[in-house]
Amino acid sequence: MAIVERLRKKFRDLYGQEPIVVAAPGRVNLIGEHTDYNEGFVLPGAVDKRMYVAIASQAEPEITIYANHFEESFSFNPEHALQPVSGWMNYMLGVTHHIKAAGKTIGGAQVLIDGDIPVGAGMSSSAALCSAYGFALNELFNLGLSRMELAFIGQKTEHTFVGVKCGIMDQFASLHGKSGHVMKLDCRSLEYEYIPFDFPDHKIVLVNSMVTHSLAGSEYNVRRQQCEEGVSIIKKTYHNINSLRDVNLQMLQEHQHLISPVVYDRCWYVVTEKDRLLNGCDALQHGDLEAFGKLMIATHNGLSKQYAVSCTQLDFLAERAGYIKGVAGSRMMGGGFGGCTINIVQTEMVDTFKQQIQHAFEQLFQVTPEVYITQIEDGTHVVNSEVYH
Incomplete structure (x- = not known):
């Protein structure tokens, strides 16, 4: 792969030695949105857009990092x-700090980072960077950390060094991805299983609404509070429930007269999304992409109307995709208020889809949406240049 060979050459030019190269993928989430903090399920998959970390040891007790994308370097002593x-250095500092906090010893290292995950496209480039760097340190210094331990280190880094109170899904997906499969992750127990997503005649296509997630942070917290408010009311009758994960539609409907219409809508979406995800896994296990696509459309409608986290551009993209031949399903992906739609498109129709969706969007919004064509690939791994393709 050209980017890996470029990275190796750049590393040799910078540091004069041969590196280990680690690739960590970005992720998409096929269905199960805003379910993670309600202790439900998510269904992510690792994609063929990646962050790369090239690494080699050095005698000095210092970690020197060069970010190719920013053409900036940064050094620090891991013992301090x-x-x-x-800036971007926080991801490396945080991962180093939390690996040390786990009782591991890190020596001096020379590092080069690069990648081809589009930033701001909702593919979790930051989680992939933490995964790649943590995995690289783990390999170089034989630290013996498991993939799940590395996922938690990435999550802690986001919380403490970056200030983003994210769930575990992004780091988990980057580290545990498997080609031809998505992962049904239980956000309560962290148990997971691989679900086949083996449709070689389809691609996963993301279309960027070109709207930044300006409201996502504050509104995300409001949605959490609204879900918790609904749970607190239902819990007075059903004492054993702890989150919307434990609530079914009948329970919710019994309490409708006690819950404000807005909070009811929020809870209704989460409770039905939990069922959609389980039904979606069943559809994939039976190879029924048509049924899965209908569930994606229902998810978008719920996110737009009941959960109210969509925007005009996302609604347009999801609806317009439904009129283009070869599209199995389409919905907004991620926290909302911007970002991308995720579309499952027949491979032979991808070019037509791209042309039609860009043209329609351009006409209405006077901007060309970026389109990213991806497929499900393996999780974080060491790249062997001789066999990598």
């Missing part, structure tokens, strides 16, 4: 107390 700074 590490504090957040500003």
